Amino acid sequence: MRKIYGIIRNKRGTSFPLIVAVTLALVIIFCGISEYLRLMIIAQGVREAVQSAVISTVNDSYDNVYHGVREGYSGAYQPSVDEFEESLDYGDIYGRLDKLLGLRQENGSHVKYVGNAVEFRLSGLSVDLENMPFAPENPDNSSGFLADTAVKLEVPVSFGGRSLLPMKINLKVQAKYMPLF
Secondary structure, rough: OHHHHHHOOOOOOOHHHHHHHHHHHHHHHHHHHHHHHHHHHHHHHHHHHHHHHHHHHHHHHHEEEEEEEOOOEEEEEOOOOOEEEOOOOOOOOOHHHHHHHHEEEEOOOEEEEEEEEEEEEEEEEEEEEOOOOOOOOOOOOOOOOOEEEEEEEEEEEEHHHHHHEEEEEEEEEEEEEOOOO
């Protein structure tokens, strides 16, 4: 009986459950932070790829840009018979994204796979080209030849081996053409 009483009074090892609980809490927090960082890295990489595709499209429109450098402005205009006509080239941004990111077109969206799992999905690309007015009153290039682009990014989220609702965000990218000289 004395032996059992001695074991009960012994305080060694009482912090063991607390250490296990703290360790599990830290592992769960670390997993949450790593999933958050994964989502942000994917979003930033896709944003940079969209920006690169939009800049390439704007640069491809360079040949259509009327060189009004002397007047301090430029816009996408081409001469016609007796006046200048607007000439906008929207390019193939999805085609460039497919090449840059290795996407596959599927059911109206463009999907990136890692093995058999979906890494992310792009859809709803919209491009709005804003041409600079021809011979503006204020040629300070403030409005310039502008391309506003938006695309919907959907990234599957998993935590603790379970699939959660996907992260859905709209990425917005803006590119502007301005003559340097």
